[in-house]
Amino acid sequence: AQKVTQAQTEISVVEKEDVTLDCVYETRDTTYYLFWYKQPPSGELVFLIRRNSFDEQNEISGRYSWNFQKSTSSFNFTITASQVVDSAVYFCALSEYSWGKLQFGAGTQVVVTP
């Protein structure tokens, strides 16, 4: 069975600090996909990234970066120089398909204060 663990319930930082969100997953599949989504207070889900299990390269997109390590079954997400607009719940998700049936983690609430 697949499982996604986001052990951090809430992280509070002051603006411009870096924040790293942990995501640990379990799966028996050799091919799988990992996702990160942002859910701001308005409620909509914003897609951030999808990574397949064969691509362990780290990725950077602006202030966002992701560290995928198959050896530790982790797909961590870092926000550099956080801003108030980064305040949201962030979900990590796992799927055996490239899209569609996602198993979500519990989410991590990020609070960025000025």
Next chain:
Amino acid sequence: SAVISQKPSRDICQRGTSLTIQCQVDSQVTMMFWYRQQPGQSLTLIATANQGSEATYESGFVIDKFPISRPNLTFSTLTVSNLSPEDSSIYLCSVEGRGGSGSYNEQFFGPGTRLTVL
């Protein structure tokens, strides 16, 4: 990218009644997915809806409680039947679509329908 709209955006319903949620996509998609997000919780997949066939339900979800229709490639409905307060949740429609980064496929979610059952 896929633009998804849902109706209603929110509703308050009485116990024992039913609510039908509509999901409209601006492009044709093979599969549509319905998720539930209970208050303060994560998202859970309810079912997968294919056009022309019965929906496939995840463990813990049954057709009698959550009947789904998929009459064409751009539209689906989810009905939550015989409502109880435990059904108070956000219900989200989701589809796969081509993202802004070239061939990169993304999983898009609708804005959600916030249901409160009294």
